[in-house]
Amino acid sequence: MEQNDAELVKQTLCGNTAAYNGLVLRYQRQVYNLAYRMLGNAEDSGDLVQETFIRAYSALASFRQDASFLTWLYKIASNLCIDHLRSRKAKSALSLDVELEEGREPAADARTSGPEDAAVRGAVQEVVQRAILNLPERYRVVVVMRHLQDMSVEEIANALNMPTGTVKTHLFRAREMLRERLRSVLEVETDGK
Amino acid sequence: MENRFENNSPGENNWGDYVSQPDYNLQTGGLNDGSQATLCVRVRVMLPPLLENDGSVRPEMAAAIYGHLTICPDCAQHFDDMQRVVALMEALPPADMPQDFSALIMARIQIQALAIDSAVVGSENQSIPQALDALERASTVRTGKSTTRTASTVGTYSTQENAAIVQERTHFWERLTAGGILSGILAYFLSTTWGRQMLGANVATASVWLEQMNVLLQKVPVLAWIIGLVVSTLSQANGMLSETYQSLGAMAVRGLVFDIAICAIAYYYMMTKQQRERTRGY
Numbered sequence: 001m002e003q004n005d006a007e008l009v010k011q012t013l014c015g016n017t018a019a020y021n022g023l024v025l026r027y028q029r030q031v032y033n034l035a036y037r038m039l040g041n042a043e044d045s046g047d048l049v050q051e052t053f054i055r056a057y058s059a060l061a062s063f064r065q066d067a068s069f070l071t072w073l074y075k076i077a078s079n080l081c082i083d084h085l086r087s088r089k090a091k092s093a094l095s096l097d098v099e100l101e102e103g104r105e106p107a108a109d110a111r112t113s114g115p116e117d118a119a120v121r122g123a124v125q126e127v128v129q130r131a132i133l134n135l136p137e138r139y140r141v142v143v144v145m146r147h148l149q150d151m152s153v154e155e156i157a158n159a160l161n162m163p164t165g166t167v168k169t170h171l172f173r174a175r176e177m178l179r180e181r182l183r184s185v186l187e188v189e190t191d192g193k
Numbered sequence: 194m195e196n197r198f199e200n201n202s203p204g205e206n207n208w209g210d211y212v213s214q215p216d217y218n219l220q221t222g223g224l225n226d227g228s229q230a231t232l233c234v235r236v237r238v239m240l241p242p243l244l245e246n247d248g249s250v251r252p253e254m255a256a257a258i259y260g261h262l263t264i265c266p267d268c269a270q271h272f273d274d275m276q277r278v279v280a281l282m283e284a285l286p287p288a289d290m291p292q293d294f295s296a297l298i299m300a301r302i303q304i305q306a307l308a309i310d311s312a313v314v315g316s317e318n319q320s321i322p323q324a325l326d327a328l329e330r331a332s333t334v335r336t337g338k339s340t341t342r343t344a345s346t347v348g349t350y351s352t353q354e355n356a357a358i359v360q361e362r363t364h365f366w367e368r369l370t371a372g373g374i375l376s377g378i379l380a381y382f383l384s385t386t387w388g389r390q391m392l393g394a395n396v397a398t399a400s401v402w403l404e405q406m407n408v409l410l411q412k413v414p415v416l417a418w419i420i421g422l423v424v425s426t427l428s429q430a431n432g433m434l435s436e437t438y439q440s441l442g443a444m445a446v447r448g449l450v451f452d453i454a455i456c457a458i459a460y461y462y463m464m465t466k467q468q469r470e471r472t473r474g475y
Contacts, residue, residue, distance in 0.1 A: 017299065021295055024299070042288075050297055050301065
């Protein structure tokens, strides 16, 4: 698999664009998933996937084989996600996402109105996704990479240019926040048992 | 699996202060020096690395913590919640990708490559209209509302990007040419005797003029003193400069020109590097 990536990268650098298409086909889903969990909306995520692969293509010569191609893509994608969230925050002070960004409790919080009903309706996943989107971006990115993209702490540290200690601290805080915010879901589950 | 525990270098992990300390008195809830509450606090610190299961908790320590969990319902509940939060996240299915983006991506790459540098595309000798056709085809994969959005987004994206890159390049060459011409003129003046004499004379004239300004300004109260001081300093510096120019020998002048050239090259190198990084977005 890894060998294959390296081969495709080499071919792309030699001018074979079809080889790059192979890399896009192989990894677009993972990149889309990261974007979707970070941004929470399909249209922005689609744009982000395109942007990631286009940037990766123009910077392909600078890709060193010491990390996997996917980790490198995640690095580009997570930077773009964070840029996107920041510009979104700057653009509209009225959007719900902005409140979520700040880590404040949004007006219609998952805890007050939505979650019990949602959980009862079987939309637990929806609640979890919203709770993740509620996290401040620096915590969100590590938790998404660790538990949704199944990356190791070292890979995350590499992708985010962070010391592993910082990644661990962020992971810990993110999970604590989620535990608080998903309390209702956890209680419902416990009662159900 | 086994040497995972042996690779445990203290200071590498940041999970908690107790991770690398061999204190196994937590066994079966054994209370040693502190109260139950202190013990629980110490156990809670250890729970994240235990959950991570990356080998940073030694097996004896892990056994001690599990021992505590069997007798302390609060800690057990806490650990259970932590595990379930992770399980909830991991149960999220991969997001449904609305379409295959590869055709769009490849079309945009081709347009970009053609617009910036026609040599990059490689063997297929496609022209921009053909690439645009491909983009059109790729974007109509989507249906209804999304189609128009994608097409328009892609259009503006690539046009904006390319325009920005082309504009940056133009600016760069403009600056390079202007810088080159100015450096050339300066070098020419400095390398000829009459040029140096002329520069010196000009600077001397400026210095005389500054001196006159100074005399004039002395007549205005309050501000006069400060401005006068500045002007006279400038004029003195000018005087020195003009003398230097007129008396410089040929070798010293060549040295000076050489220094200027080195500085200019270093500056342009830095600028090109910055430019390329910005174009790539890193």
